[in-house]
Amino acid sequence: MSAKTVLSGVRIAVLGAGNMGQALVRGLVDKSVYPQYISVYDPDPKKIALLKKDANIRAAKTSRQAVSLADVVILAVKPQTLPEVCAEVSSGLPAGALVVSIAAGVTISGIEKHFKKPLPVIRVMPNMPAQVGQGISAYSVGRHATAKHRKIAEAVLAAFGEVVPVPEKMLDLVTAISGSGPAYFFLLAEKLIESAYEMGMKADTAKKLAYHTALGSGRVMMQTWEDPEDLIAKVASKGGTTEAALKTFKRLGFGKVVQEAVKAAHRRSRELSEGRS
């Protein structure tokens, strides 16, 4: 018999089986959540059938059916679909159910207003590496959520990877750093590959070099937890190749470019949270 955890006996409904919903369900099952305690609904029957086949979860025919016995309801739909999904389940939610939303830019009060009664809401900004269990999720709690809800949400989100609490006003900045962040690292990989290719290297060799460099660098950061400056000093020697590259980054304003990009993402996240399209 498996050991008792925070999620033992907790029934979870996942609404939306797209990229993130699927990753969450698979991660939960990997973390030994009993699959028959996970109920999933998505309008695409093929997505549900695949999850049922792979993970043996309960396939719901409607979102209302999915939430009917749930202790935790995960809203893993696109932000524009969220109002419709909340309307579908609003009157069918069991008393005391915790609502966890991963929809980007939808505020806690924006979620609460879709429900007639006060209910505990936790808003999360995960990121795309959640799809391989290596994400980081920042979350904020609504006014009706208790310490117990927080613990349950953390245990659910562990299926995505790491978890960190933040005040809700920080979530736009989280979006600009870790939410959009994977794309920044992918962009750097793309530019390394393009540079190598243009200078005569085969594309697949360049890709292998860039991807392994990203993986190795990530592992070094996580294993040593040293500051980037100290890690850079371990690669760059005086008068060497890395220093030549770093000087070029500096001369062309790389730091400023990153800062401006983060500001643009932050601004856009705020606009979306405020309902401006």
Ligand SMILES: NC(=O)c1ccc[n+]([C@@H]2O[C@H](COP(=O)([O-])OP(=O)(O)OC[C@H]3O[C@@H](n4cnc5c(N)ncnc54)[C@H](OP(=O)(O)O)[C@@H]3O)[C@@H](O)[C@H]2O)c1
């Ligand atoms: N992907 C990321 O890297 C990432 C990162 C951070 C946050 N998020 C947030 O996570 C949420 C999900 O993103 P995603 O990338 O997983 O999107 P996605 O792949 O489009 O998944 C959303 C799923 O919800 C389904 N759906 C539509 N209407 C529904 C309904 N009434 N009830 C239940 N399910 C319904 C969609 O079906 P159809 O396709 O048939 O419409 C789709 O399968 C979004 O709000 C996004 O902001 C995503």
